[in-house]
Amino acid sequence: MTDPIAYLGPRLKEIRMKTGLSLREIARQLEVSPSFVSQIENGKSQPSVATLYALAKLLSVPVDVLFESAGDPVAAPTKANDLEVNRNNFDHPTDVWDSSRARISAVNPNNRSIITMDSGVTWERLAATSEESVNFMEIVYEPGAETNKSGDMIFHDGFEYGYALAGELEVTIGDLVLQLSPGHSMGFDSSIPHRFRNTGSTQFRGIWFVHGHNVDHS
Amino acid sequence: MTDPIAYLGPRLKEIRMKTGLSLREIARQLEVSPSFVSQIENGKSQPSVATLYALAKLLSVPVDVLFESAGDPVAAPTKANDLEVNRNNFDHPTDVWDSSRARISAVNPNNRSIITMDSGVTWERLAATSEESVNFMEIVYEPGAETNKSGDMIFHDGFEYGYALAGELEVTIGDLVLQLSPGHSMGFDSSIPHRFRNTGSTQFRGIWFVHGHNVDHS
DNA sequence: GCTAGATGTTCTCTCCTAGTTAACACCAGC
DNA sequence: GCTGGTGTTAACTAGGAGAGAACATCTAGC
Secondary structure, three states, rough: OOOOOOOOOHHHHHHHHOOOOHHHHHHHHOOOOHHHHHHHHHHOOOOOOHHHHHHHHHOOOHHHHHHOOOOOOOOOOOOOOOOOOOOOOOOOOOOOOOOOOOOEEEEHHOOEEEEEEEEEEEEEEEEEEEEOEEEEEEEOOOOOOOOOOOOOOOOOOOEEEEEEEEEEEEEOOOOOEEOOOOEEEEEEOOOOOOEEOOOOOEEEEEEEEEEOOOOOOO | OOOOOOOEEEEEEHHOOOOOOOHHHOOOOOOHHHHHHHHHHOOOOEEEEEHHEEEEHHHOOHHHHHHOOOOOOOOOOOOOOOOOHHHHHHHOOOOOOOOOOOEEEEOHHHHOEEEEEOEEEEEEEEEOOOOOOOOEEEEOOOOOEEOOOOOOOOOOOOEEEEEEEEEOOEEEEOEEEEEOOOOEHHHHHHHOOEEEEOOOOOOEEEEEEEEOOOOOOO
16 A cells, blocks of 8 residues: 555645645744745655644645545656647637635626627626636626627537526537526536527526546646 | 644544544554654644545544534544545535436426425426536525534535525535525525525525536437 | 746744653552 | 653654755846
């Protein structure tokens, strides 16, 4: 069995990264030297219980998660890393917001980050956590608006989930066409070409969740 | 605030007592000297992280409960080793539904899979895609209902996102307590201990999205 | 280009403390 | 009385928790 204590360092680093805090900032708040934090993260030294506890508290994480084996031994594949498909041209709602992200994010409706598309489509961010490639948002389609003014279908990595709050939305996924009415919901593999269109005469609003495959990455 | 580390010793003793194990027996299994265990229990010395972890493991208790100020119900097993960590009772909404999952999933409100918890909490599945460790659902908290009847906070791998449709929900995440009203939304790293509670007099309903770290796996 | 400020890392060194051994006092049952 | 169990405390030591300084990168600004 693999010693969980051996993973403590990497695990700490992983969690610290998510918080966006620098090693030196941690050291400052913990009142220890930066070098020591580095030594801990690299497994060259071990903290005392007091330091361990303070560390967990600082990262607002139960002590136990520090012992969990960090994710998967994601031995980075040497090859597949360099480039993805040319999905850059597609504008899909991943990582398009500003950079403010945290481990806990609460948003009230009057204070959302909003992105307005030229095509009568609006995304309002509902939460900005430290997860990348993840978007939780309210989407608004004005009457006549559609995903792509060109009418083309789009596809991208990951999955997409939606819940209709108000109005009607015509959802096309692959061959499937369905009408989303308030209370209806759906989810699909977004590598299937898809398109949304508000064919009705009233505004459509829905709760949307979109994420890529690699929800977290080192 | 009183230092939780000061309570570590007494806490250990308390838990050990419940297991019926002698101090010397602990020392034997831990492969340390009995005197040292005594010193730890009396706060005259502190264990290293390794010893602390081994200790928690031996008592089959999460490390965190060693820091709790004594008095809380520990649910310690009567004999060591016959029970696992009492974290198992935590049910969190991942992979609890039936197996029907597809690449495209559309659900209308009258035809949802529903899980009713004993505590007045209901989950209604909004989509069932082929993704594992992912749940998109409408959650309902009746007045007075809470995540855990015991009042304990829960934590698990992954992230959690919510949008309030109706009613009020008291959300506790780590130290943070916030009131979720209709239109409000939030997201957080679910490894931070959290708890939800409907403190109001009306039913709470919200759109929830929960996923583990490993969103897809081959 | 240079500087000034961040970032994380890797040395070397010191002092503290985790953990030891010993002897201690208390019980049971034989 | 012994012999086995229990927990406690003193004196000691070896090892590692943690500091300090110098290191190599970066990025931003002049």
